[in-house]
Amino acid sequence: WTPVQNHILCSACFDRYKRRGTLERCRLNPPLAESEKRCTYEGCGRPTQSSKYYKIDKGRSTWGRDWSSLEGSVLCHSCFDRFKRRGTLERCPKEKEAAVPSRCEYEGCAKPGESSRFHLIDGERTSGGHDWTPIAGKVLCHACFDRYKRRGTLER
Known part of the structure; x- marks a missing residue:
């Protein structure tokens, strides 16, 4: 605790220092360059119109899914969320109501x-x-x- 001795920390910084021993923020999903902001899933309906993009790094294990097939890909927020929830990028076919x-x-x-x-x-x-x-x-x-x-x- 000596590096932060005599400093006033907000609760977020205090918790971060308590958990990790550093005030540095963890950058799991650092911002991408403008040239990389395009969803690489070919079935994406709006590959350039997302609020957030995620680069899938090697070894990702978010939400207990196997992301290895997507390593190196960039996904828009919708495609990322779909894979995170369902484990597939395929959209659910809308059944035609009778x-x-x-x-x-x-x-x-x-x-x-x-x-x-x-x-x-x-x-x-x-x-x-x-x-x-x-x-x-x-x-x-x-x-x-x-x-x-x-x-x-x-x-x-």
């Missing part, structure tokens, strides 16, 4: 054909803490869906 009929099936609906969105109710739903099985398989307009979600009933 066409939901655009008419509310609740008999008491005031505007059954006029809604910004229609919801096909499945029996597994638990939104709002209500039992949705009585209306499973029905199509509701957004207003009726929201009413059931809030109140647990379609009645006005």
